[in-house]
Amino acid sequence: MERGSGGNDVELLCKTLQFEHKLFYFDLKENPRGRYLKISEKTSATRSTIIVPVGGIVWFVDLFNYYVNTDECDAFSKELKLDTKVFYFDVGENRRGRFLKVSEASVSRNRSTIIVPAGSSGEEGWTAFRNILHEINEEASRLYIVSNQQHMEPSEHLPGLSDDVGAGFISGHTSQPVSGSDLNVDSLVELHPQDEIGSLRMSKVIRADQKRFFFDLGSNNRGHYLRISEVSGSDRSSIILPLSGLKHFHDTIGHFVEITKDRLGGIPAVNVRTLEPVQR
Template sequence: MDSSLDGTSRGDKELVSETLRVESKLFYLDLKENGRGRYLKISEKGNNRERSTIIVPSSGIPWFVELFHYYAAASDGGSLVNKELPIENKVFFFDVGENPRGKFLRVSESGAGPRGRSSLIIPSGGAGLTGWASFRDTLSRILAAEGQWSGQAMPAMEHPSFQDPGSVAGSQKVVGPGPSPPALVSAENGSQILRVGQKRFFLDPGANHRGQFVRITEVRRARVGGLAVTSNRKKIVW
């Protein structure tokens, strides 16, 4: 699956849709599919903030299930650790907070897309953390449905992309399979695109009266930076 799932389009096929109310907020969880693969779109609609959406690659769904299980299981008063989940070219941050209305879990997505960081704020649901538990159960149903679409119906703990569920609990901050390795792909215009973590670099060879060069352009959020490397200063291997 392409790691640039930073948005959706009208042509995407909806496979599963769930709506969940937690206290005064509504959450929409939609499992969708397009030519690049499957993904989970989670949107929050509340009274006091604009609608917010995060996009989770399908490989991250079992990790979301286990992370919500970790947070929902803390109703006995145990301490919770904020977590980071690198998935493909994104990083998801799970941060526990508290305000006069009670505990909440902020789930933020930081990716390579133009939206930058987007976040959901999920109330705990009270002393029993029923809001987080309901979120976990909804994610579990979606994971089971995703397995059926893939022909791999199985519990979340046995999902093929879920390698070490025990690593979610405890003091370890960073969990999950980690980011995708660097990848070099060709664009339609002949440019080479190097994806490294959350960054994209465009490599364009050229020539002028001084000789050959390669222009390296970094695209990150709304900023664009460029660098030209001449061939007589550094050997370029394609």
């Protein structure tokens, strides 16, 4: 299949990486089921593709960071579960040098594998691959914020407003209760500030287990606000917090951090699992 084709799929961003004898294509796309990253490896004789859900790009960045920064003898195979897919990361070596084999397994398509060379003088191949993933992840986050902004600005009447959930709630596809595993906050990624509107404008995103939370500080003709958006798969919901309530919100979150802090340190990351060195 040619790049850019495929039914209702819309191409949002394209990048390429030429390294040694290989050419990698990175295509961020969108279809009615959501956004995804198609990574294709092309050599003179073969072409192979893996499909990564958009929420999994940041996990790929973390795993490539792990292999870039871990000594050869200490690097273990890893297994990453994303939605209905499982990705396997295995380090190998041949006459060309070290490489990272990334395999995708799912019920909907045959197993597919790409091979990323480490490089002859270190891990420059893995580093370049990771850097492109990082750029795409930041751009995907920015595109999400921009594309949803017009639907999520505070107004006189908020869609999905309900007395049961409180003012400012915009319903997504579902409203799931928060479980204990959601307390595992893995990392914080700061996005590039957008153009200023009024005197305040900035965005941040964090991820916790399978969910991502976007924090957008903005303003409109009614004043400043903080919009907090939860994204889990294709489900999205948001709350709009007036700036006047921000300190009380902060104090309340701090209260729950204090009473649960003895549990937070021991919660493992459930997405990534280290594998024993066996043949699959």
